[in-house]
Amino acid sequence: MENLPASASSASASRAFPTILLTGATGTIGTEVSKLLSTAGVPFRALVRSLQDPKAEQLQTLPGAELVIGDLNKPETVASALLGIERAFLLTNSSEQAETQQLAFVDMARQVGVRHLVKLSQWAADRNSPVRFLRYHAVVEEAIRATDMAYTFLRPNLFMQGLLAFRDSIRTQGQFFAAIGEAKVSVVDVRDIAAAAVAALTASGHENKIYNLTGPEALTHAQMAAQLSAALGKPIRFQDVPPEVMHAAVLEIGFPRWQADGLVEDYAHYHRGEAATVASGVLEATGQAPRPFAAFAHDYAPQFA
């Protein structure tokens, strides 16, 4: 793994037991973090809700992965997973329980003596934001800062991989939609977020840092559609829709109301142009430039084809 100092890699690999705990290891970012750690020979423990889940079964096949069962809604099931852990990666999906789940985890990590928490936060986290996701992330960041633990806050912008949610309409209708108009967003590749997480979990120098993680350019959704068209060799169209249409559509595909409401708030924030700045967090954290959207479109083309 190009971003991992050799000393960190060999020191961790020579230990018989993992000192890194991942939450969210079966998710979009966590899967990439797990693969990077495994490839680098760094043993890690992953908290999963069930060993029978196909994503957990896949995780189990990675060299160096140790799976432990726990549910962040039941903190008592998580405490033993933290024993012997020095650095932990904190990630949950954005649900109505996220703030409570994460605050309970922070408290447990502090009690068992975890030294460093790497928290997956979000671009523009702010406890006064009109976007509920940004408020809860800010509250958790503040709680972590109030402990003695070192922290690294990863604040990514909109994920490029979010487009995978539109796989079906891209495949069958050649289009995707959102309530964003012509606003630009400095979208970031999840693989770069994972590389930043791995750097913070395995090397020194990331203590008490905040990394704003973006791609190398800000793009409109129409520009992303044009780049996807080039990668797929067929026209892909972006359709701007009113917020209420987006809201109804995500409810229809099964989003809980709290999350659907939050997603529409998020897109209003993008629409206001509040996520268009290009930041240097990926380079600062990993020493590598972030991937452009064209690289994402090329690498993921088979999934949209």
Ligand SMILES: NC(=O)c1ccc[n+]([C@@H]2O[C@H](COP(=O)([O-])OP(=O)(O)OC[C@H]3O[C@@H](n4cnc5c(N)ncnc54)[C@H](OP(=O)(O)O)[C@@H]3O)[C@@H](O)[C@H]2O)c1
């Ligand atoms: N999407 C974006 O564009 C974007 C942009 C910036 C920041 N973010 C932030 O990214 C985070 C989501 O990351 P992601 O997309 O990688 O998440 P994800 O794919 O939804 O994965 C969520 C992970 O959390 C685990 N989890 C959920 N409930 C749990 C519980 N009760 N106990 C233990 N584990 C539980 C899931 O496990 P299971 O497999 O068991 O469900 C899964 O591993 C959110 O905090 C969001 O605010 C997202």
